Amino acid sequence: MFRRFLSFVVLPVLVGLLMLPVLAVVLSWLQFNAEASDILVQMLQTVLPDYTLTSLLLCVCVAIGVAVVGMGTASTVMLFAFPGRRVFEWALLLPLAMPAYVVAYAYTDFLQYAGPMQIWLRETFGLQGRVLPEVRSLGGAVLVFTVALYPYVYLLARTALSERAVHLMEAARLLGAPLSRRIREVALPLARPAVAAGVALALMETLADFGVSSYFGIQTFTAGIYKAWLSMDNRIAAAQLATVLLLVVAVLLRIEHVAQKRMRFVGSRGGRSNSADASPVQLRGGRAALAWLVCALPIALGFVLPVLFMLRPLILGWDNLLWSQFANWTINSLWLASLSAVLATALAVGLAFAARSQPSLVTRASVQLASLGYAVPGAVIVVGLLLPVGWLQSVAPASGVGYWVTATVLGIVWAYLVRFSAVALQSMQSGYTRIPASLDDSARMLGTTGAGLLARVHWPLLKRSVATAGLLVFVDVMKELPATLVLRPFNSDTLAVVTYQLARDERLGEAALPALALVLVGLLPVALLSRTLRTK
Structure with a gap:
């Protein structure tokens, strides 16, 4: 009885409420009239x-950049052996701790006309005059997204090469x-599906970004949505732009799903080999130095230099820092992140349990809908929430x-759950894949069912999966900007x-x-991921 009520009533209703913003954006076209035309x-x-044009150019350049850097570094650390290789295997993940907009601020402060460089x-x-190119440009945005998202x-690609190439x-x-x-x-060629999936994920993050595009003055769809809503006070125009952005993201999501299927297909046909002949090729001399440079440069551009650039004004202006207000900002961030992490994890536990114990069509549809939330940009969620509210x-x-x-916190937490419940659900x-189904059968034979x-x-x-899910949602909420900027309480x-x-x-x-x-908060999931990779 508990499982049926959870699977057919509670969870479908919750997931329906969760995806209401996306539905509202799509249904906004029903208001298409002469004025909207x-x-x-x-x-x-x-x-x-x-x-x-701007969004297209940005996506094409970022796709090329993350594909070259990501594939190049993955191939280097998996196919070759050189000094520092073990360190680079986990250090190449460090840029994940840097929000793209923080990287943009760091480079702007250091490289702008009045900057120290x-x-x-x-x-x-x-x-005399300007010595370096303008950082706040399309080229600067491409650099920022490339080093932050590779x-x-x-x-x-690293996973694909380690499991299939040997x-x-x-x-x-x-x-x-x-x-x-x-x-x-x-x-x-074996890594191509992995590269396609990674590029699709990076482009979804690029299209969802607001901090970099707004700060650099780049006219992307996300910046246009906020301008149409907040500056032009035109919710229909904002909804229409959000629909276009949602369609583009849907295409990228489809590409990512197809690539993931191809990765599983390739993985099912190849085995692992323990032969010494298949071990990484040892590099020495100039080739080892080149491999070291290939791995060190992205880490320096995506993590080390931005941190150093931000430390300089922090140390120079130590006495002028807003310490008293910083405590309030931290408390607000921790409160919203903790609440969202608990709710998202609880929803994910319910969905995963229902999918395992009652694998019906309704349950599978609910899980699939909830899994789509992470691909929805924050700007689309904001418009989708405020349209029905208005x-x-x-x-x-x-x-x-x-x-x-x-x-109140209702709107912002709702937006967080739409976006980040998918992270907890994954x-x-x-975690459930590691629990044998025979344990469920044994428990039922002993009279343990339902809750x-x-x-x-x-x-x-x-417990470990729950802790991981909560941590990932917590960190994502801490770094989230577009929805928080509009929906946060006074x-x-x-x-x-x-x-x-x-x-x-x-x-x-x-x-x-x-x-x-x-950045310090962002290091937590990076450390967890690095530990997982070393364990495997």
């Missing part, structure tokens, strides 16, 4: 071509293929719906919002403190 025509004649160059070499490709590389060697041909025609407020002004969604599903099965059998075995700024606001006001020295706090 005029707005769409105006957008097509003015801003939409710029949004489309250009001042030093002008004074040292007697130069670990998506690196991680998946066996066939050995077979190619036995057939007389030289090393260069084995890499070019065996290892790299309609309900106009129909029933006394209901107070607008107050509850925009002036961790819980991974007792979850509490007495599954829960002791899922007088409850978070570290991410304050970092963005201070950087936007050119107070980069004061922004260094909350920015580095976010």
